[in-house]
Amino acid sequence: MNAVPRAQGLAAAQPAGTAAPPILDVRDVHKVFGGIRALNGLSIAIADGEIHCVLGPNGAGKSTFFKTLMGTDRPTSGTIHYRGSDITRLPAFRRARLGLSVKFQNIRAFSDLTVYQNLFVPLRRHHGVGEIPGRVAALLARIGLSGTETRLVKELSHGQQQWLAIAMAMASDPTVLLLDEPTAGMSVEETDKSAAIIRDLNAHGVTIVVIEHDMTFIRALAARTSVLHYGKLFAQGSFDEIAADADVRRIYLGSL
């Protein structure tokens, strides 16, 4: 427990040992739905180029955190900065243009369409028609699905469909990719391959924030990890520090 810095205000949320300003800087964000405080003073900073894992019990506010980053939910109060600019009031499409992209929880590819058709739609928003076949091939190579353009999505395995959803989120060439529970329902092998795909995207310059419950997957990423609880930052540290934290274990009811 002592090894993990407790989250007390913004200073505690800054990445340790990084001189560069964070690429994303969330400061004291609140989001209230009726009487529910989904976010309750969340402050968290994401360093440029990192993989950052986000953990937390059901209802901790993890998905709402992503929605406020993308602009699909507006914070009730607090600010969000991207590369030092205040984007708190920017509409979602402007944030996408700045380089933010997301695969939301439970988002899937369209099962009755082909792999190519699924990638064509998001690619067409950002690129000319002539570029698309080459970009489809490049995205499929990234996720290990080269040559599957004409396959119907419903013929793919669950894992392959999830990787396709990641490729769809990569269609805009994002600087920051947010992934909400990308390995839900996957086998151990598929989960391992997902970690490899995410590390490869990160090695090619994409900052990645990933919400996950699967400890094997988070351990494989060995990334800086933040724990959310009741809508705020509860703990932050390396995966090993977080896994050894008695208070984190307690809020997960010993499931680590």
Ligand SMILES: Nc1ncnc2c1ncn2[C@@H]1O[C@H](COP(=O)(O)OP(=O)(O)OP(=O)(O)O)[C@@H](O)[C@H]1O
């Ligand atoms: N649009 C909404 N309207 C009302 N309440 C909401 C809305 N979105 C989220 N909430 C509530 O806010 C809280 C946080 O929800 P959120 O989906 O962010 O949690 P989470 O950490 O992603 O949980 P999970 O691990 O189950 O995905 C929950 O109590 C949820 O019911």
Ligand SMILES: [Mg+2]
């Ligand atoms: Mg969620």
